[in-house]
Each structure stands twice: as structure tokens, then as C-alpha cells.
Amino acid sequence: MTEPLVKLLLIDDDLVFRLGLRTWLEQFPDMQVVGEAETEAAALQILAASPATLIILNLDLGRAVSTWTSRDQAVGLQLCQLLKRQYPQIPILLLSASPLPEAIAAARQAGAEGYCAKGTRATELLTAIRQVATGQSYWSANAPRTIAPSTQVGAALPVSDRPLVVSQRHPLLALWQKQRLSGLQQIDAALAAITAQLRQPGLPVLDRAVLAGRWRELRAARWVVNQLLAPPEPDAEALRDRSSTLSDISRWEESGWEESAWEESDRRISASEPSLRISTGSELVASVPITSPELAARPLQSRLFDRTVSKLQSPLQNLTNTPLEIDILREEKKRELLYIILRKLEETLDELRFAQVQPAQFLEKQPAVIRDLWVATTTDFFGKYYTLQLGAMNLEVVKVLLQDTPTVESEILNKTPLSWDLFAYLLFQIPLVVDNVPYAAHTPEAIERAECLLQNLLLQVANAVIQPLLNHFADVEVIKQTFYDRRLISTREIERFRNSLSWKYRLERYVGEPKAIFESQYELLVLDSRGIAKTSIYSPRNQELRELAGLQLAVTLVLETRDAIAPRFRSAIAFLGSGFVYVLTEVLGRGIGLIGRGILQGIGSAWQDTKIGKNGERPKQ
Structure with missing residues (x-):
């Protein structure tokens, strides 16, 4: 029996992983990738133009920095919630390299139909895709199922530079962090909009200066919000988990993974073994019989x-x-x-x-x-x-x-x-x-x-x-x-x-x-x-310059002549201008000043003589 065609939308900011996943999926006749997206805006635009029957969403969306925090899954979780609100009929299969239990629970409550880790075997991943696409749910056996009792399921994860530990001794902490997250989201959205405007070609200089000023103000406001509403320090267990994660990331950076990711991808894609291995380090072996660039x-x-x-x-x-x-x-x-x-x-x-x-x-x-x-x-x-x-x-x-x-x-x-x-x-x-x-x-x-x-x-x-x-x-x-x-x-x-x-x-x-x-x-x-x-x-x-002739060549000669004459002409005009200014200020100005001084002295003497004449003759010596 022929499997129904599954139209997939891949949402992941890891280009290497997306490349391998798409290449692996294309070998199945019932799988069709209708689009790939790295951001929320790109995903919504693709869905508006090409409806999909299944969305594969990376819950770690936004992890483009060298640290690994709860912020990484806040972006993916928010996008999952947004997609389920706007497209409730499209099932969502989540992928994650290192999921947080509260993130999985919140995504499940938002309506996500399935989850698989990025280390899942290819056969299991294919089963999950087909099962979720048919309207069923599929939650991997290694999916985190426990949630800290103090964490509110469905609440947005905080955007911070360190993990947030919500304790039962701080009942107002969740509301506090929610307000902080809301403010940071608004600031980030405004920053993204201004950055997009600054990248536009042909932007007037005045508009660019105004936008740059607004960008700096928003960055300063974001820093102030982070300082005033910073989350509390994590407990010892969270710090141990964080240090373990950061040490793994440090090893990846020291090994030059970021610089060689594309070379590794090209080498793996050209392999001839028909298998797929996805690991937590965003390592990907996609081996379909591809032998040509x-x-x-x-x-x-x-x-x-x-x-x-x-x-x-x-x-x-x-x-x-x-x-x-x-x-x-x-x-x-x-x-x-x-x-x-x-x-x-x-x-x-x-x-x-x-x-x-x-x-x-x-x-x-x-x-x-x-x-x-x-x-x-x-x-x-x-x-x-x-x-x-x-x-x-x-x-x-x-x-x-x-x-x-x-x-x-x-x-x-x-x-x-x-x-x-x-x-x-x-x-x-x-x-x-x-x-x-x-x-x-x-x-x-x-x-x-x-x-x-x-x-x-x-x-x-x-x-x-x-x-x-x-x-x-x-x-x-x-x-x-x-x-x-x-x-x-x-x-x-x-x-x-x-x-x-x-x-x-x-x-x-x-x-x-x-x-x-x-x-x-x-x-x-x-x-x-x-x-x-x-x-x-x-x-x-x-070569084109050597082939010019007639009026076109004359235009280039005029431009060259202007380039040769204009600087000297401007220098000559500047010299004459400075000389003219010198004559006006140092010669004529001084002369006019002396004349004015003489006039003032004459007026003063006449005034003095008139005053003496009124009061009588000058006393004799």
C-alpha cells in the first residue's frame, strides 16, 4: 500500500543538521520537504505560501551563542506555541539535543504531538514522522517526563544568561520573571526590526543615524532590565549541570567544530552508506548515494x-x-x-x-x-x-x-x-x-x-x-x-x-x-x-574598458580629467579663498578698524570740547 505524501517544514537554525536531515528524507518517496526556516518569520512566510502536513521543530532554536541556557529552548517553545495557535491543524514533531523537562511539558501542553531526541536512530525517527503525520502522537522513550514541582507548566522559559531555579520559597518569582521575559521580548523584537532596516541598501544618512541611536538606546535598556531583574543564582546541582554542559561546548570550540562544520558536512554527505546518525553535538552523518557536487x-x-x-x-x-x-x-x-x-x-x-x-x-x-x-x-x-x-x-x-x-x-x-x-x-x-x-x-x-x-x-x-x-x-x-x-x-x-x-x-x-x-x-x-x-x-x-570607443571613451576621459583637475582646482580655490580672507581681515579690516578708532577719538574730543565750552573756559595753568 502506498504511503500518503508527507509535506514537511523543517525549522532549525543548525544549517548542517538541516542539510543532512533533508538529504536523508529525500530518499523516501512519501517524504517531501516543502521548506526550511531558521526563524519564526521565515517559518510563517513559508506556511502561508506552501501549506505543510507536518512541522519538524528544533526545540533548541536560537542556540547560536557559546553558552547553553534555558533561553535556548524558550525561543523554540514560544514558536511551538505560536504555530499551534495559528495552525492548530498541522502536527508538530519536536527535536532536541538536550531537552529540559519543563520545556517538553510546556510544549506538550501547547499541543505538540511528538518528540524525539537528536540522538534517535533513523528507523525510530522515520516511524515518529509517519506516525505524527497521520494524526497520532509519538513521545520518545527517553523524553524527560519529570518536572520540578515549583515550575509552572506552560509558563514561558526565562531569557537569561544563566539557568533559572524556581523555588517554592519564592511564589512571586514566576510573575517577576514573566514580566522580565515580556520586556526583553519586546526589546529584542524592536532590535531585530531596527537591524533589518539598517541593512537595507540606499538608506538615507539621516535615517541611518536616527536608527543607530535607537538601536543603542534599546541595547542600553536591555542591559538595564537584565541588571535590575536578574534571576537568582542557581543551586549547586544546577551549577554542576551547567559546568558539565559548558565543558562539552568548550571542547567543541577548541576542536574547531564551528569552522569545519561545512567541510565535515560536505564530506559526510558524499559518503555512500545509506544511514543516518544524529548526535547531541549537532554532528550529522547523512549518507545517501550522492557522488556529485x-x-x-x-x-x-x-x-x-x-x-x-x-x-x-x-x-x-x-x-x-x-x-x-x-x-x-x-x-x-x-x-x-x-x-x-x-x-x-x-x-x-x-x-x-x-x-x-x-x-x-x-x-x-x-x-x-x-x-x-x-x-x-x-x-x-x-x-x-x-x-x-x-x-x-x-x-x-x-x-x-x-x-x-x-x-x-x-x-x-x-x-x-x-x-x-x-x-x-x-x-x-x-x-x-x-x-x-x-x-x-x-x-x-x-x-x-x-x-x-x-x-x-x-x-x-x-x-x-x-x-x-x-x-x-x-x-x-x-x-x-x-x-x-x-x-x-x-x-x-x-x-x-x-x-x-x-x-x-x-x-x-x-x-x-x-x-x-x-x-x-x-x-x-x-x-x-x-x-x-x-x-x-x-x-x-x-577588458571592457579597453574596448570602449567613441562617445563612451570620451566620457571616461572626461571623468579622468575631472579627477586629475578637481583636487588641484579645489586646492587653488581654497588657497585663493584663504588669501581673500587674509586681505579682508588683516589688511582691510585693520584699516577700517584704524579709521573707526580715529572717528571715535574725534567724536570723543568734540564731545569733551563741547562740555568744557558749556561749563566755562579751561582754568589757566
Whole structure:
């Protein structure tokens, strides 16, 4: 009998563990991982877009620091409670490397359906997943069942830097810590929001300064709360447990586990033994028959795509100073178009992996791959057989739009920067070069750069899809009613928009592009929480600089001349200005001062003489 398909959402901030668990689950035909999340926000966004039938939640969520405290399971417990409130129909299976009894009890009371330790055998874990997915409960035999009598089941665990021991001699301690936890949660939420705003590209300097000040104030407030409402010291037994745990963590750090986690993951994933071992030290042996780096690159692709999908939920307003073709679309049509491109890109990557294309071969196929991506997106977005009746003619929209393929390729697609680097990263895990330094595929710098390149590719292909539409069907009523923003539906606004685009490409061709080449930069379109922004990245472009000619070369010469003359000119102006100031203050000023002094002395003498004249003659000597 065929097992029903189980759609899984993995919530764990341990990337190595998530990678191995997903790889192990993919060997079972009834298991499908629909998403991975590291944070509460990412999990909620994935659930809103792709409903799951089972959530596997790490109760130790948030343990990204070098100490192990009850705070580690407070984050996971709170997320478990939130998920059961918003999605009570989705069962939750908990995992933990070192569970606290009160955390397990609170999660069970919140509605969690199962628990397994991270040291559980693979067969038992698979049984637990299938059993919980069918609506039953599964609580591992080694799950902690005893709770200290003084601990309130279901109460939120404290956020502290040391374990909290609740004693029966302090009945108000639980309320005290609850208030403390509530305040810290609000401060942490505000800090996270401000940090996200500070990371946005193109943020004005004044706004950045204000946000930085608020961030410092919140950090100070958090420190004050921790000092004033610090939890009491733990008893001797708790201290012994804590010291044991910290000694284990110290051994992990001394052995360089954090630095070599990814290398160990790659080595373990390439193993050929079909088994799974999960241990308490976040060590993972995931051994499925994986022999190629292409399959090992899939988790990176999933992570990038998930992050991009989450950003597509934000507004898509154009925050740059230049118009974009997709500005004419309604918000929902923009989002739909970008979703289609992302899906088509995923299909393209799967086809390239299936064809076993090598990096050297892909270099030749790159223009055709991006062109095919544009063609597939155009066909899917408008519909292969979408037909417009203009007068006595019936025109197939897609066929007409594809006639502009040479123009679209030369103006947009072929100018998309570093597209080969992005595909090589997604397909073969080739390191990305950031500021002339190569970073391995799993490093934060490479992931951030790949995310920027991916978003720029999506937006450029989206512009390429709309450009032929503006050339052929810009003022067709059916098109305007179906796709256009209501502010750009009049003929005058449409023509103004098209003229703005024409001038943009002219300025970009003759001024913007040579300037970027001369400055060794690429301009990328990226997504942030406010909309579509523009950012610059460094990349050597010496070969393109040598190929410039005509007006483009003249622009670079003007820039070079300005760079050569401007500092000296400013120095000369500053020197003349200081000389002028010297003349005004030291020469004219002193002269005017002497004149003024003489005038004042004359006035004083006249006043004295007048006074003497009134009082009589000066007495004789």
C-alpha cells in the first residue's frame, strides 16, 4: 500500500543538521520537504505560501551563542506555541539535543504531538514522522517526563544568561520573571526590526543615524532590565549541570567544530552508506548515494530561493531614480511575474543538472540559457495561445513579443552582470569572488552576494518580458485593464513612461555604462523590505574598458580629467579663498578698524570740547 505524501517544514537554525536531515528524507518517496526556516518569520512566510502536513521543530532554536541556557529552548517553545495557535491543524514533531523537562511539558501542553531526541536512530525517527503525520502522537522513550514541582507548566522559559531555579520559597518569582521575559521580548523584537532596516541598501544618512541611536538606546535598556531583574543564582546541582554542559561546548570550540562544520558536512554527505546518525553535538552523518557536487548544491539553492520568496512578500515599489519596465504593472502582476521567473529558473537548473552540463560547457550555453528562461517566462506569463483582436486582425501576443528577441538580448539579457557566476554557484558550488576575495559557497559573504545576483537576474528578466509589450501593445485597452497600474493607464502617462525608458537606455549606454566600467562596478537591482533598490558591487572590468570607443571613451576621459583637475582646482580655490580672507581681515579690516578708532577719538574730543565750552573756559595753568 502506498504511503500518503508527507509535506514537511523543517525549522532549525543548525544549517548542517538541516542539510543532512533533508538529504536523508529525500530518499523516501512519501517524504517531501516543502521548506526550511531558521526563524519564526521565515517559518510563517513559508506556511502561508506552501501549506505543510507536518512541522519538524528544533526545540533548541536560537542556540547560536557559546553558552547553553534555558533561553535556548524558550525561543523554540514560544514558536511551538505560536504555530499551534495559528495552525492548530498541522502536527508538530519536536527535536532536541538536550531537552529540559519543563520545556517538553510546556510544549506538550501547547499541543505538540511528538518528540524525539537528536540522538534517535533513523528507523525510530522515520516511524515518529509517519506516525505524527497521520494524526497520532509519538513521545520518545527517553523524553524527560519529570518536572520540578515549583515550575509552572506552560509558563514561558526565562531569557537569561544563566539557568533559572524556581523555588517554592519564592511564589512571586514566576510573575517577576514573566514580566522580565515580556520586556526583553519586546526589546529584542524592536532590535531585530531596527537591524533589518539598517541593512537595507540606499538608506538615507539621516535615517541611518536616527536608527543607530535607537538601536543603542534599546541595547542600553536591555542591559538595564537584565541588571535590575536578574534571576537568582542557581543551586549547586544546577551549577554542576551547567559546568558539565559548558565543558562539552568548550571542547567543541577548541576542536574547531564551528569552522569545519561545512567541510565535515560536505564530506559526510558524499559518503555512500545509506544511514543516518544524529548526535547531541549537532554532528550529522547523512549518507545517501550522492557522488556529485550538483546534488550537494541543492540545499544552497533552496535556501536562496526561500529567502527571495520571503522578500517578494514585501512591497515592490521602485525606490531607484530610474524607471523600470515593470513599474507599469500592478503590484500583484509584478509579484506573479517574479514568481514565474523563479519557478522557471528552478526548472532550468534542474534540466542543466539532468544534462550534466560542465562549467566550461555552460560558459558557451549561458546566453541561450538566459534567453530560454525569458522565452519560457513570457509564454507562461501571457499564455501561449493568448490572442488579441486589433481591428480585423487576430494577433498571437507571445509570437509578436518574441519577434523582439535580438533587441531584448542586446539591451537587457546579455548585459545582466555576473550571470555565469550565479549559475556556477548554484550548479557546481563554485566560490564567489567578493571584493577580489573568493568565498566558499557556504560562507555568509557568498550567500549574500548570490542572493543579490539572483534578485538582479529576476528583475532584469522581468523587465525584458515587459519591454516588447510596451513596444507593440502599450495602448491596447485589454492589456491596460489586465496588467497596468491604474496611475499609468492614460495615453499621455503611457507615452511619458515610454519616453522615460528611452532616455534611460540612452543615458545608460553613453554615460552610465562607461562610468560603471571606469569605476569597476556593476549596478544591481535588489529587493528589500521597502521595495526595489539599487546597489553597487565591485568587479574588475579592464577588458571592457579597453574596448570602449567613441562617445563612451570620451566620457571616461572626461571623468579622468575631472579627477586629475578637481583636487588641484579645489586646492587653488581654497588657497585663493584663504588669501581673500587674509586681505579682508588683516589688511582691510585693520584699516577700517584704524579709521573707526580715529572717528571715535574725534567724536570723543568734540564731545569733551563741547562740555568744557558749556561749563566755562579751561582754568589757566
